[in-house]
Amino acid sequence: MNSDDTSRSTGRLLLAAAPGGLxxxxxLLNSAGMPEASVPDLLDNESAAQTWLDAxxxxxxxxTGRTARRIALSGDDLPALRDLRHDVRGWLTSEAEDPTPHPVDVDLSFRDGRFSFQPKGDGAAAVTSLVHLEALLASHTGTLARLKACMNPSCGAVFYDLSRNATRVWHDMKTCGNTLNLRASRARRRATAKGSPADSDR
Structure with missing residues:
Protein backbone atom coordinates (compact mmCIF):
# COMPACT_ATOMS: atom_id res chain seq x y z
CA MET A 1 0.00 0.00 0.00
CA ASN A 2 1.47 3.36 -0.96
CA SER A 3 1.20 6.67 0.86
CA ASP A 4 -1.62 7.91 -1.36
CA ASP A 5 -3.96 5.09 -0.36
CA THR A 6 -5.53 7.09 2.46
CA SER A 7 -7.18 9.35 -0.15
CA ARG A 8 -8.54 6.38 -2.08
CA SER A 9 -11.83 4.83 -1.14
CA THR A 10 -10.57 1.24 -1.24
CA GLY A 11 -7.22 2.12 0.33
CA ARG A 12 -8.81 3.76 3.36
CA LEU A 13 -10.50 0.42 4.10
CA LEU A 14 -7.10 -1.32 3.95
CA LEU A 15 -8.26 -3.48 1.05
CA ALA A 16 -6.24 -4.48 -2.00
CA ALA A 17 -7.34 -3.09 -5.35
CA ALA A 18 -9.19 -5.38 -7.74
CA PRO A 19 -7.15 -6.32 -10.82
CA GLY A 20 -7.06 -4.22 -13.97
CA GLY A 21 -9.70 -1.63 -14.65
CA LEU A 22 -12.10 -3.35 -12.25
CA LEU A 28 -16.74 3.78 -6.82
CA LEU A 29 -18.52 1.35 -4.50
CA ASN A 30 -16.09 1.94 -1.64
CA SER A 31 -16.60 5.70 -1.86
CA ALA A 32 -19.79 5.20 0.19
CA GLY A 33 -19.83 6.23 3.82
CA MET A 34 -20.11 3.89 6.80
CA PRO A 35 -21.72 5.92 9.62
CA GLU A 36 -21.18 3.23 12.26
CA ALA A 37 -17.44 3.28 11.56
CA SER A 38 -17.29 7.10 11.12
CA VAL A 39 -16.20 6.65 7.49
CA PRO A 40 -17.37 9.64 5.40
CA ASP A 41 -19.08 9.51 2.01
CA LEU A 42 -16.52 10.65 -0.57
CA LEU A 43 -19.29 11.77 -2.92
CA ASP A 44 -20.81 14.07 -0.33
CA ASN A 45 -19.27 17.27 -1.72
CA GLU A 46 -17.48 18.45 -4.84
CA SER A 47 -14.00 18.75 -3.32
CA ALA A 48 -14.04 15.27 -1.76
CA ALA A 49 -15.47 13.76 -4.94
CA GLN A 50 -12.79 15.31 -7.15
CA THR A 51 -10.03 14.12 -4.81
CA TRP A 52 -11.56 10.65 -4.82
CA LEU A 53 -11.82 10.53 -8.61
CA ASP A 54 -8.28 11.83 -9.19
CA ALA A 55 -6.86 9.17 -6.88
CA THR A 64 -4.23 -0.94 -16.62
CA GLY A 65 -1.00 0.59 -17.89
CA ARG A 66 -3.01 3.26 -19.68
CA THR A 67 -2.66 7.00 -19.37
CA ALA A 68 -5.60 8.54 -17.56
CA ARG A 69 -6.75 12.02 -18.44
CA ARG A 70 -8.24 14.12 -15.68
CA ILE A 71 -12.03 14.06 -15.50
CA ALA A 72 -13.37 17.27 -13.96
CA LEU A 73 -16.39 17.11 -11.67
CA SER A 74 -18.84 19.78 -10.59
CA GLY A 75 -21.40 19.80 -7.82
CA ASP A 76 -24.07 19.00 -10.39
CA ASP A 77 -22.39 15.64 -11.07
CA LEU A 78 -22.73 14.35 -7.52
CA PRO A 79 -26.36 13.12 -7.63
CA ALA A 80 -25.63 11.19 -10.84
CA LEU A 81 -22.50 9.64 -9.34
CA ARG A 82 -24.36 8.58 -6.23
CA ASP A 83 -27.11 7.07 -8.43
CA LEU A 84 -24.45 5.24 -10.44
CA ARG A 85 -22.93 3.87 -7.25
CA HIS A 86 -26.36 2.69 -6.09
CA ASP A 87 -27.06 0.97 -9.42
CA VAL A 88 -23.66 -0.76 -9.53
CA ARG A 89 -24.07 -2.03 -5.97
CA GLY A 90 -27.44 -3.40 -7.04
CA TRP A 91 -25.77 -5.46 -9.78
CA LEU A 92 -23.16 -6.72 -7.36
CA THR A 93 -25.64 -7.79 -4.69
CA SER A 94 -28.33 -8.91 -7.16
CA GLU A 95 -30.71 -6.41 -5.55
CA ALA A 96 -31.29 -4.29 -8.66
CA GLU A 97 -35.00 -4.30 -9.45
CA ASP A 98 -34.95 -2.91 -12.99
CA PRO A 99 -31.44 -2.34 -14.36
CA THR A 100 -31.10 1.24 -15.56
CA PRO A 101 -29.57 1.55 -19.05
CA HIS A 102 -26.67 4.00 -19.21
CA PRO A 103 -25.20 5.50 -22.39
CA VAL A 104 -21.51 4.81 -22.99
CA ASP A 105 -19.47 7.35 -24.96
CA VAL A 106 -15.78 6.61 -25.50
CA ASP A 107 -12.97 7.06 -27.97
CA LEU A 108 -11.56 3.71 -29.15
CA SER A 109 -8.05 3.36 -30.53
CA PHE A 110 -5.88 0.47 -31.71
CA ARG A 111 -2.16 0.60 -31.04
CA ASP A 112 0.60 -1.98 -30.59
CA GLY A 113 -1.79 -4.83 -31.24
CA ARG A 114 -4.43 -3.89 -28.68
CA PHE A 115 -7.53 -1.77 -28.32
CA SER A 116 -7.75 0.94 -25.71
CA PHE A 117 -10.41 3.46 -24.82
CA GLN A 118 -10.89 6.79 -23.10
CA PRO A 119 -14.23 8.24 -22.03
CA LYS A 120 -15.39 11.35 -23.84
CA GLY A 121 -16.44 14.52 -22.12
CA ASP A 122 -16.26 15.24 -18.41
CA GLY A 123 -18.18 14.80 -15.23
CA ALA A 124 -20.49 11.98 -14.24
CA ALA A 125 -21.11 10.97 -17.87
CA ALA A 126 -17.42 10.20 -18.41
CA VAL A 127 -17.17 8.25 -15.14
CA THR A 128 -20.33 6.32 -16.01
CA SER A 129 -18.93 5.31 -19.42
CA LEU A 130 -15.64 4.15 -17.93
CA VAL A 131 -17.25 2.23 -15.05
CA HIS A 132 -19.64 0.42 -17.39
CA LEU A 133 -16.93 -0.53 -19.87
CA GLU A 134 -14.66 -1.86 -17.13
CA ALA A 135 -17.54 -3.83 -15.62
CA LEU A 136 -18.38 -5.24 -19.06
CA LEU A 137 -14.78 -6.33 -19.67
CA ALA A 138 -14.57 -7.86 -16.19
CA SER A 139 -17.79 -9.79 -16.76
CA HIS A 140 -16.25 -11.38 -19.87
CA THR A 141 -13.02 -12.34 -18.10
CA GLY A 142 -14.84 -13.72 -15.05
CA THR A 143 -13.28 -11.27 -12.61
CA LEU A 144 -16.49 -9.32 -11.96
CA ALA A 145 -17.96 -12.31 -10.12
CA ARG A 146 -15.12 -12.08 -7.58
CA LEU A 147 -15.98 -8.49 -6.66
CA LYS A 148 -18.17 -8.76 -3.57
CA ALA A 149 -19.78 -6.64 -0.89
CA CYS A 150 -19.15 -7.66 2.72
CA MET A 151 -22.19 -9.44 4.15
CA ASN A 152 -22.03 -7.38 7.34
CA PRO A 153 -24.97 -4.98 6.82
CA SER A 154 -23.23 -2.21 8.76
CA CYS A 155 -20.09 -2.56 6.64
CA GLY A 156 -20.67 -3.35 2.96
CA ALA A 157 -16.99 -2.85 2.03
CA VAL A 158 -16.35 -4.12 -1.49
CA PHE A 159 -13.45 -6.56 -1.77
CA TYR A 160 -11.91 -8.75 -4.44
CA ASP A 161 -12.25 -12.41 -3.47
CA LEU A 162 -8.97 -14.24 -4.08
CA SER A 163 -10.06 -17.48 -2.40
CA ARG A 164 -9.76 -20.60 -4.56
CA ASN A 165 -13.50 -21.26 -4.74
CA ALA A 166 -14.56 -17.60 -4.50
CA THR A 167 -16.54 -18.34 -1.35
CA ARG A 168 -15.59 -15.41 0.90
CA VAL A 169 -18.50 -13.37 2.22
CA TRP A 170 -16.73 -11.02 4.68
CA HIS A 171 -14.24 -8.34 3.71
CA ASP A 172 -12.34 -9.23 6.88
CA MET A 173 -13.00 -12.27 9.05
CA LYS A 174 -11.74 -10.63 12.25
CA THR A 175 -13.72 -7.40 12.10
CA CYS A 176 -16.90 -8.61 10.40
CA GLY A 177 -17.00 -12.40 10.16
CA ASN A 178 -16.16 -13.22 13.77
CA THR A 179 -18.42 -10.46 15.10
CA LEU A 180 -21.49 -11.61 13.20
CA ASN A 181 -20.78 -15.31 13.74
CA LEU A 182 -20.51 -14.68 17.48
CA ARG A 183 -23.74 -12.65 17.43
CA ALA A 184 -25.53 -15.45 15.57
CA SER A 185 -24.17 -18.05 17.99
CA ARG A 186 -25.44 -16.08 20.99
CA ALA A 187 -28.85 -15.71 19.35
CA ARG A 188 -29.03 -19.48 18.79
CA ARG A 189 -28.10 -20.15 22.42
CA ARG A 190 -30.78 -17.72 23.63
CA ALA A 191 -33.36 -19.37 21.38
CA THR A 192 -32.37 -22.82 22.66
CA ALA A 193 -32.55 -21.65 26.28
CA LYS A 194 -36.03 -20.19 25.79
CA GLY A 195 -37.28 -23.44 24.35
CA SER A 196 -35.82 -25.67 27.08
CA PRO A 197 -38.15 -27.68 29.37
CA ALA A 198 -36.88 -25.77 32.41
CA ASP A 199 -38.12 -22.54 30.90
CA SER A 200 -41.50 -23.97 29.94
CA ASP A 201 -42.14 -25.21 33.53
CA ARG A 202 -41.63 -21.75 35.04
Whole structure:
Protein backbone atom coordinates (compact mmCIF):
# COMPACT_ATOMS: atom_id res chain seq x y z
CA MET A 1 0.00 0.00 0.00
CA ASN A 2 1.47 3.36 -0.96
CA SER A 3 1.20 6.67 0.86
CA ASP A 4 -1.62 7.91 -1.36
CA ASP A 5 -3.96 5.09 -0.36
CA THR A 6 -5.53 7.09 2.46
CA SER A 7 -7.18 9.35 -0.15
CA ARG A 8 -8.54 6.38 -2.08
CA SER A 9 -11.83 4.83 -1.14
CA THR A 10 -10.57 1.24 -1.24
CA GLY A 11 -7.22 2.12 0.33
CA ARG A 12 -8.81 3.76 3.36
CA LEU A 13 -10.50 0.42 4.10
CA LEU A 14 -7.10 -1.32 3.95
CA LEU A 15 -8.26 -3.48 1.05
CA ALA A 16 -6.24 -4.48 -2.00
CA ALA A 17 -7.34 -3.09 -5.35
CA ALA A 18 -9.19 -5.38 -7.74
CA PRO A 19 -7.15 -6.32 -10.82
CA GLY A 20 -7.06 -4.22 -13.97
CA GLY A 21 -9.70 -1.63 -14.65
CA LEU A 22 -12.10 -3.35 -12.25
CA UNK A 23 -10.38 -1.32 -9.53
CA UNK A 24 -12.40 1.73 -10.66
CA UNK A 25 -15.70 -0.11 -10.15
CA UNK A 26 -14.48 -1.19 -6.71
CA UNK A 27 -13.37 2.34 -5.84
CA LEU A 28 -16.74 3.78 -6.82
CA LEU A 29 -18.52 1.35 -4.50
CA ASN A 30 -16.09 1.94 -1.64
CA SER A 31 -16.60 5.70 -1.86
CA ALA A 32 -19.79 5.20 0.19
CA GLY A 33 -19.83 6.23 3.82
CA MET A 34 -20.11 3.89 6.80
CA PRO A 35 -21.72 5.92 9.62
CA GLU A 36 -21.18 3.23 12.26
CA ALA A 37 -17.44 3.28 11.56
CA SER A 38 -17.29 7.10 11.12
CA VAL A 39 -16.20 6.65 7.49
CA PRO A 40 -17.37 9.64 5.40
CA ASP A 41 -19.08 9.51 2.01
CA LEU A 42 -16.52 10.65 -0.57
CA LEU A 43 -19.29 11.77 -2.92
CA ASP A 44 -20.81 14.07 -0.33
CA ASN A 45 -19.27 17.27 -1.72
CA GLU A 46 -17.48 18.45 -4.84
CA SER A 47 -14.00 18.75 -3.32
CA ALA A 48 -14.04 15.27 -1.76
CA ALA A 49 -15.47 13.76 -4.94
CA GLN A 50 -12.79 15.31 -7.15
CA THR A 51 -10.03 14.12 -4.81
CA TRP A 52 -11.56 10.65 -4.82
CA LEU A 53 -11.82 10.53 -8.61
CA ASP A 54 -8.28 11.83 -9.19
CA ALA A 55 -6.86 9.17 -6.88
CA UNK A 56 -9.06 6.45 -8.38
CA UNK A 57 -8.01 7.36 -11.91
CA UNK A 58 -4.38 7.19 -10.83
CA UNK A 59 -4.99 3.66 -9.53
CA UNK A 60 -6.81 2.79 -12.76
CA UNK A 61 -3.83 4.04 -14.77
CA UNK A 62 -1.39 2.01 -12.66
CA UNK A 63 -3.52 -1.13 -12.89
CA THR A 64 -4.23 -0.94 -16.62
CA GLY A 65 -1.00 0.59 -17.89
CA ARG A 66 -3.01 3.26 -19.68
CA THR A 67 -2.66 7.00 -19.37
CA ALA A 68 -5.60 8.54 -17.56
CA ARG A 69 -6.75 12.02 -18.44
CA ARG A 70 -8.24 14.12 -15.68
CA ILE A 71 -12.03 14.06 -15.50
CA ALA A 72 -13.37 17.27 -13.96
CA LEU A 73 -16.39 17.11 -11.67
CA SER A 74 -18.84 19.78 -10.59
CA GLY A 75 -21.40 19.80 -7.82
CA ASP A 76 -24.07 19.00 -10.39
CA ASP A 77 -22.39 15.64 -11.07
CA LEU A 78 -22.73 14.35 -7.52
CA PRO A 79 -26.36 13.12 -7.63
CA ALA A 80 -25.63 11.19 -10.84
CA LEU A 81 -22.50 9.64 -9.34
CA ARG A 82 -24.36 8.58 -6.23
CA ASP A 83 -27.11 7.07 -8.43
CA LEU A 84 -24.45 5.24 -10.44
CA ARG A 85 -22.93 3.87 -7.25
CA HIS A 86 -26.36 2.69 -6.09
CA ASP A 87 -27.06 0.97 -9.42
CA VAL A 88 -23.66 -0.76 -9.53
CA ARG A 89 -24.07 -2.03 -5.97
CA GLY A 90 -27.44 -3.40 -7.04
CA TRP A 91 -25.77 -5.46 -9.78
CA LEU A 92 -23.16 -6.72 -7.36
CA THR A 93 -25.64 -7.79 -4.69
CA SER A 94 -28.33 -8.91 -7.16
CA GLU A 95 -30.71 -6.41 -5.55
CA ALA A 96 -31.29 -4.29 -8.66
CA GLU A 97 -35.00 -4.30 -9.45
CA ASP A 98 -34.95 -2.91 -12.99
CA PRO A 99 -31.44 -2.34 -14.36
CA THR A 100 -31.10 1.24 -15.56
CA PRO A 101 -29.57 1.55 -19.05
CA HIS A 102 -26.67 4.00 -19.21
CA PRO A 103 -25.20 5.50 -22.39
CA VAL A 104 -21.51 4.81 -22.99
CA ASP A 105 -19.47 7.35 -24.96
CA VAL A 106 -15.78 6.61 -25.50
CA ASP A 107 -12.97 7.06 -27.97
CA LEU A 108 -11.56 3.71 -29.15
CA SER A 109 -8.05 3.36 -30.53
CA PHE A 110 -5.88 0.47 -31.71
CA ARG A 111 -2.16 0.60 -31.04
CA ASP A 112 0.60 -1.98 -30.59
CA GLY A 113 -1.79 -4.83 -31.24
CA ARG A 114 -4.43 -3.89 -28.68
CA PHE A 115 -7.53 -1.77 -28.32
CA SER A 116 -7.75 0.94 -25.71
CA PHE A 117 -10.41 3.46 -24.82
CA GLN A 118 -10.89 6.79 -23.10
CA PRO A 119 -14.23 8.24 -22.03
CA LYS A 120 -15.39 11.35 -23.84
CA GLY A 121 -16.44 14.52 -22.12
CA ASP A 122 -16.26 15.24 -18.41
CA GLY A 123 -18.18 14.80 -15.23
CA ALA A 124 -20.49 11.98 -14.24
CA ALA A 125 -21.11 10.97 -17.87
CA ALA A 126 -17.42 10.20 -18.41
CA VAL A 127 -17.17 8.25 -15.14
CA THR A 128 -20.33 6.32 -16.01
CA SER A 129 -18.93 5.31 -19.42
CA LEU A 130 -15.64 4.15 -17.93
CA VAL A 131 -17.25 2.23 -15.05
CA HIS A 132 -19.64 0.42 -17.39
CA LEU A 133 -16.93 -0.53 -19.87
CA GLU A 134 -14.66 -1.86 -17.13
CA ALA A 135 -17.54 -3.83 -15.62
CA LEU A 136 -18.38 -5.24 -19.06
CA LEU A 137 -14.78 -6.33 -19.67
CA ALA A 138 -14.57 -7.86 -16.19
CA SER A 139 -17.79 -9.79 -16.76
CA HIS A 140 -16.25 -11.38 -19.87
CA THR A 141 -13.02 -12.34 -18.10
CA GLY A 142 -14.84 -13.72 -15.05
CA THR A 143 -13.28 -11.27 -12.61
CA LEU A 144 -16.49 -9.32 -11.96
CA ALA A 145 -17.96 -12.31 -10.12
CA ARG A 146 -15.12 -12.08 -7.58
CA LEU A 147 -15.98 -8.49 -6.66
CA LYS A 148 -18.17 -8.76 -3.57
CA ALA A 149 -19.78 -6.64 -0.89
CA CYS A 150 -19.15 -7.66 2.72
CA MET A 151 -22.19 -9.44 4.15
CA ASN A 152 -22.03 -7.38 7.34
CA PRO A 153 -24.97 -4.98 6.82
CA SER A 154 -23.23 -2.21 8.76
CA CYS A 155 -20.09 -2.56 6.64
CA GLY A 156 -20.67 -3.35 2.96
CA ALA A 157 -16.99 -2.85 2.03
CA VAL A 158 -16.35 -4.12 -1.49
CA PHE A 159 -13.45 -6.56 -1.77
CA TYR A 160 -11.91 -8.75 -4.44
CA ASP A 161 -12.25 -12.41 -3.47
CA LEU A 162 -8.97 -14.24 -4.08
CA SER A 163 -10.06 -17.48 -2.40
CA ARG A 164 -9.76 -20.60 -4.56
CA ASN A 165 -13.50 -21.26 -4.74
CA ALA A 166 -14.56 -17.60 -4.50
CA THR A 167 -16.54 -18.34 -1.35
CA ARG A 168 -15.59 -15.41 0.90
CA VAL A 169 -18.50 -13.37 2.22
CA TRP A 170 -16.73 -11.02 4.68
CA HIS A 171 -14.24 -8.34 3.71
CA ASP A 172 -12.34 -9.23 6.88
CA MET A 173 -13.00 -12.27 9.05
CA LYS A 174 -11.74 -10.63 12.25
CA THR A 175 -13.72 -7.40 12.10
CA CYS A 176 -16.90 -8.61 10.40
CA GLY A 177 -17.00 -12.40 10.16
CA ASN A 178 -16.16 -13.22 13.77
CA THR A 179 -18.42 -10.46 15.10
CA LEU A 180 -21.49 -11.61 13.20
CA ASN A 181 -20.78 -15.31 13.74
CA LEU A 182 -20.51 -14.68 17.48
CA ARG A 183 -23.74 -12.65 17.43
CA ALA A 184 -25.53 -15.45 15.57
CA SER A 185 -24.17 -18.05 17.99
CA ARG A 186 -25.44 -16.08 20.99
CA ALA A 187 -28.85 -15.71 19.35
CA ARG A 188 -29.03 -19.48 18.79
CA ARG A 189 -28.10 -20.15 22.42
CA ARG A 190 -30.78 -17.72 23.63
CA ALA A 191 -33.36 -19.37 21.38
CA THR A 192 -32.37 -22.82 22.66
CA ALA A 193 -32.55 -21.65 26.28
CA LYS A 194 -36.03 -20.19 25.79
CA GLY A 195 -37.28 -23.44 24.35
CA SER A 196 -35.82 -25.67 27.08
CA PRO A 197 -38.15 -27.68 29.37
CA ALA A 198 -36.88 -25.77 32.41
CA ASP A 199 -38.12 -22.54 30.90
CA SER A 200 -41.50 -23.97 29.94
CA ASP A 201 -42.14 -25.21 33.53
CA ARG A 202 -41.63 -21.75 35.04
Missing amino acids: CLVQD SMQTWSEQ
